[in-house]
Amino acid sequence: xxxxxxxxxxxxxxxxxxxxxxxxxxxxxxxxxxxxxxxxxxxxxxxxxxxxxxxxxxxxxxxxxxxxxxxxxxxxxxxxxxxxxxxxxxxxxxxxxxxxxxxxxxxxxxxxxxxxxxxxxxxxxxxxxxxxxxxxxxxxxxxxxxxxxxxxxxxxxxxxxxxxxxxxxxxxxxxxxxxxxxxxxxxxxxxxxxxxxxxxxxxxxxxxxxxxxxxxxxxxxxxxxxxxxxxxxxxxxxxxxxxxxxxxxxxxxxxxxxxxxxxxxxxxxxxxxxxxxxxxxxxxxxxxxxxxxxxxxxxxxxxxxxxxxxxxxxxxxxxxxxxxxxxxxxxxxxxxxxxxxxxxxxxxxxxxxxxxxxxxxx
Amino acid sequence: xxxxxxxxxxxxxxxxxxxxxxxxxxxxxxxxxxxxxxxxxxxxxxxxxxxxxxxxxxxxxxxxxxxxxxxxxxxxxxxxxxxxxxxxxxxxxxxxxxxxxxxxxxxxxxxxxxxxxxxxxxxxxxxxxxxxxxxxxxxxxxxxxxxxxxxxxxxxxxxxxxxxxxxxxxxxxxxxxxxxxxxxxxxxxxxxxxxxxxxxxxxxxxxxxxxxxxxxxxxxxxxxxxxxxxxxxxxxxxxxxxxxxxxxxxxxxxxxxxxxxxxxxxxxxxxxxxxxxxxxxxxxxxxxxx
Numbered sequence: 001x002x003x004x005x006x007x008x009x010x011x012x013x014x015x016x017x018x019x020x021x022x023x024x025x026x027x028x029x030x031x032x033x034x035x036x037x038x039x040x041x042x043x044x045x046x047x048x049x050x051x052x053x054x055x056x057x058x059x060x061x062x063x064x065x066x067x068x069x070x071x072x073x074x075x076x077x078x079x080x081x082x083x084x085x086x087x088x089x090x091x092x093x094x095x096x097x098x099x100x101x102x103x104x105x106x107x108x109x110x111x112x113x114x115x116x117x118x119x120x121x122x123x124x125x126x127x128x129x130x131x132x133x134x135x136x137x138x139x140x141x142x143x144x145x146x147x148x149x150x151x152x153x154x155x156x157x158x159x160x161x162x163x164x165x166x167x168x169x170x171x172x173x174x175x176x177x178x179x180x181x182x183x184x185x186x187x188x189x190x191x192x193x194x195x196x197x198x199x200x201x202x203x204x205x206x207x208x209x210x211x212x213x214x215x216x217x218x219x220x221x222x223x224x225x226x227x228x229x230x231x232x233x234x235x236x237x238x239x240x241x242x243x244x245x246x247x248x249x250x251x252x253x254x255x256x257x258x259x260x261x262x263x264x265x266x267x268x269x270x271x272x273x274x275x276x277x278x279x280x281x282x283x284x285x286x287x288x289x290x291x292x293x294x295x296x297x298x299x300x301x302x303x304x305x306x307x308x309x310x311x312x313x314x315x316x317x318x319x320x321x322x323x324x325x326x327x328x329x330x331x332x333x334x335x336x337x338x339x340x341x342x343x344x345x346x347x348x349x350x351x352x353x354x355x356x357x358x359x360x361x362x
Numbered sequence: 363x364x365x366x367x368x369x370x371x372x373x374x375x376x377x378x379x380x381x382x383x384x385x386x387x388x389x390x391x392x393x394x395x396x397x398x399x400x401x402x403x404x405x406x407x408x409x410x411x412x413x414x415x416x417x418x419x420x421x422x423x424x425x426x427x428x429x430x431x432x433x434x435x436x437x438x439x440x441x442x443x444x445x446x447x448x449x450x451x452x453x454x455x456x457x458x459x460x461x462x463x464x465x466x467x468x469x470x471x472x473x474x475x476x477x478x479x480x481x482x483x484x485x486x487x488x489x490x491x492x493x494x495x496x497x498x499x500x501x502x503x504x505x506x507x508x509x510x511x512x513x514x515x516x517x518x519x520x521x522x523x524x525x526x527x528x529x530x531x532x533x534x535x536x537x538x539x540x541x542x543x544x545x546x547x548x549x550x551x552x553x554x555x556x557x558x559x560x561x562x563x564x565x566x567x568x569x570x571x572x573x574x575x576x577x578x579x580x581x582x583x584x585x586x587x588x589x590x591x592x593x594x595x596x597x598x599x600x601x602x603x604x605x606x607x608x609x610x611x612x613x614x615x616x617x618x619x620x621x622x623x624x625x626x627x628x629x630x631x632x633x634x635x636x637x638x639x640x641x642x643x644x645x646x647x648x649x650x651x652x
Contacts, residue, residue, distance in 0.1 A: 008440040009447075079404040086376065182399035182573035185502045312500055322409050322571045326489070329410025332441055335614050336434045336471045336629055340533035340552035342615065343599055351528055 023068050037061035046249075046278025047071055051320065052078030053179065053198055054085075055248050055277055072200075072320050079321055087180075092233040092242060096252045096275070098151050101228035103279075106155045108221050108256055114152025119227060120279075155224040156254050156271065165256065165269040185312050192294055192311060196287045197276055199318030205282060207308045207318075208289035216293045216306030220272060223256035227279050251276050253284040257292050259299060270299060290314060366454030373420035374452040379403055383421035383575070387566060390577035395540030396508070397491050402573040412445055412470060413570030415487035419449065419468045422483055422566070428456045430464035435472035435612065435629035442470070459632050471534075473555040475611050475633040478563035480580060486549040488569035491576060493537045493547040513545050516587065524592055536594075539585045546576060546584075554596045554612045559584040601626040606637035607644040 024031065038045055038061040048060040052075045060078060067073035103119025106112060118124075159165040175190035183195065196204060211218060229249050233242040253274040261267035272292030274284035293308040295301075307313055317323060366372065373380065386400035405413040423429065429449055433442040437459040445468060446457055458464050461476040470487040478484060494504045497515045507513070516537060523530045530536075536553035540546050548559055549567060559565070565578040578584060588594035599613045604625045611633060613626040625646055628634035638647070 008438045008443045012440055012443060076404075076408065080406040083403045083405065084370070084374075084376070179401075181401050184399060312502065316501070321404065325409025325411065325413075326571055327410075328408065329489070332411065332470075333434045333439050334471070334550075336552055336612070337534040337550050339599065339613070339615055339629075340554070340597070343597055344531060344533040347597075348527055348529070348531070 023066070032065055034058055034061040034065060037064050043279065044069075044071060044074075046276075046280045047201060047283070048074045048078055050277040050280050050283065051075045051198055051200065052082065054078050054082045072324055076321050076324075082179075089234060091245070092235065094230045094232060094248075094250070096226070096230055096250060097154055099226055099228040099230050099250070099252070100150065101152055101226045103227040104152055104224065106222070106224050108223050109155060109158075112153075112155055112158065114149060117148065152226075154254075156256065159223075159256070159269060163268065165271065166259070166265075168271065183315060185315075187311055187315055189291075189295070189298075192315060193273065193275070193287075193291060195315045195318060196274070196290055199287075199315075200320035200323070201280075201283045201286070203318045203320065203323075204286040204290055207293075207314060208286035211289055211293045211306065211308045216296070216304055216309045218272075218289070218292050219258040220255040220289050220292060221257075222285060222288075223254045223271070225251070225253045225281060225285065227251045227281065249278050251279055251281050251284040253281065253288045255285075255288040255292060270295070367451050370452045372425070372453055373423050373449070374405075375403065375417065375420045379417075380421045383417055386575045387418065387421065387577060390566070390575050391564070391579050393544075394578055394582050395538075395544030395546040395576060397574040397576045399573055400575050402570045405570065407444070407448070409571035410489065411441060412468070412487035414568030414572075414575070415468050415470070415485050415570075416445060416448070416568075417570060418485045418566050418568035418575065419466060420453075422466060422485070423449065423453050423455055425453070425455065427465045428458050428463055429453075430458050430461065430467045430632075431469075432467065432472060432474070432630075432632075433470040434614070435474070436631040438631065460636075461632055471550050471552075472612070472629060473551055473558040473561075475628070475630045476636075477558075478561050480562045482563040484561070484563050484565045486551075486565065486567045488547070488549045488567045488572075488574070490535075491547055491567065491569040491572050491574040493535075493545050508544060511543070513539075516545060520587060520589070524589070530588070530592065530594075533597075537587050539587060540578065541583050542585075545587070548584075552598070552612060553586070553594075554598045556584075556586045556594070557596055599626055602644060603628045603634060603637075604644040604646040606634045606642045607647075608634070608637055608642070 038057045041064060044064055045057050045060045048063055048071055049055050049057065052060065059081065060074065063074035063077040064071065066077060101117060103121060104114065104117045106116065156165055160167065176188070178191060178194045178198070187195070227249070229247045231244045232246050232248055234245050235242050255272040257270045257272060259268055259270040270292065272288035274287030274291065276284050276287065290308055293306070294311050294314065296303055296309050303309055371377065382401060386398045390396065390398045402414065402417060405416055407413060407416065429446065430437065431442045431446040433439040436442065449455055450457060461467065461474040464482065466483045466485065467474065468485040468487070473484070492504050494507055494516060497519055498504050498507065520530050523532070532553065534552045535547055535550040536556055538546050538548055538556060538559060548556060559578060560581070560583065562580050564580055567576045586594040599615060601613060602609045603611060603613060605627050608628060611628045611630060614629045616625050616627065617623070618625050
């Protein structure tokens, strides 16, 4: 009797056991601890927190370990866990102006109050494999400088004082919540930014890069990139005032983009904006470029038909959990659909052959 | 008190989320065939594995329910096993493989052969809920087309199929019109199953990744799109089941040897097993073919 379709349950259990064994690798090699991942794979942890929409370095480290280092799989674990968490309340908007910066650079001014602070960056390293790391040598301690000012002013505010950059006034509207309401189009800027923060780093990078290469070009400069800790404040109704519930590290990028002006507005600079968890600056810069490109309509710019100008295209395809799920689901059984196509193709071939024979006979 | 994993709420989703899904379901039942947006949650299985169906099932299940899960018509395909286990663990409900005994059936790609009855719920997993998606990729456009009942594009596509191929070349996910109003995607069921969409059961469709829910209330009119001179035809393999001899059920084709020998068996495993138990035999009954 045909038995191959039976035994699915046993096969699944066995596959899971094998997976667990492969995840561990050679048991003679010491197992990674979550603290090791959290401390030494921190940029991976940051990406998982950002795209998983959950700020928790320990859980992100656990997800990376469980996912065998597959970051999209780790993001998926975090998202699925996040679904089960109750929503206790909402924080106040974080004040990134009060950020205690580890890194703060501007590409538009040589110097500005607060200075250029490189911080822990790969930017000027030579990408030479460091074989000392393979020998497990301890890294030398970095020299300590005198602490700078607690907070530094925003670079773009200096442009704003002269009216050279478009204002972004505070709005009263409650921002929509992508994780609690279905994404609907047209999407306003707050919704687009939420979606971009969660979007796949590679996808947003590719979209941003396409805009730089001419598909919807928008002349960006990094006005300011800052990375550091901010306080998360929450209003407690019973107390009647705000309390700080903790610190989180963010990367914020504001780009300065040219704008030639319109009938109602004189020429001035405009902004693109990126904000992500942890030190994740490639994503923050990419996000700012894509944000700016998506603003073509409100700024009265021409839609040149570039993918990066198309909000429906960008937002509907940026989520890597949705994308990888739908992509990989074609591994699932489709015999019923395939069978129906098989019948149809056979029938159409019979029809075509009969027509050919008829023609040959005539 | 049912036996389920106490670390999770009954049916995995919290009560607020279930209420949100139920509201979408009620709206969907009130407007048959209309796609209701809902705030789909991230589930512990991937998008594309039935997250929409799982959320609909979670929102409908009660501790008294008896659940059946099928994929490609079969209870023992890997993903059906996985989803059934998920609800056994998170809801502790009774499960069955028998269509008649189930109060709720979650399915992927098939409608059971055994006619469903009043009081049963059939939940479909839906990948792309929008029947117009491959004609017009923009959601903003397709929503407008539905609102204006502007289905000309779909009829042009079906007409072009006939002009090029002599017949409508859609073998599964064959579009239907519901109660003379909304054109609906019946999920990727083979068109053989389309006539069964007019049913005594409640039929609910969940698309998790696309965040849409739609529904067919019992005895609702469901017409497969066609033309007077090219009427809709529900087609299947031109064989009988090699195990139970059934000539009217939908069949899976299986390659059984290196020479490409074939056998055909019912895709609905419960239906086939029931017929075999009742003494029906097919061409290969009792033979060791695998």
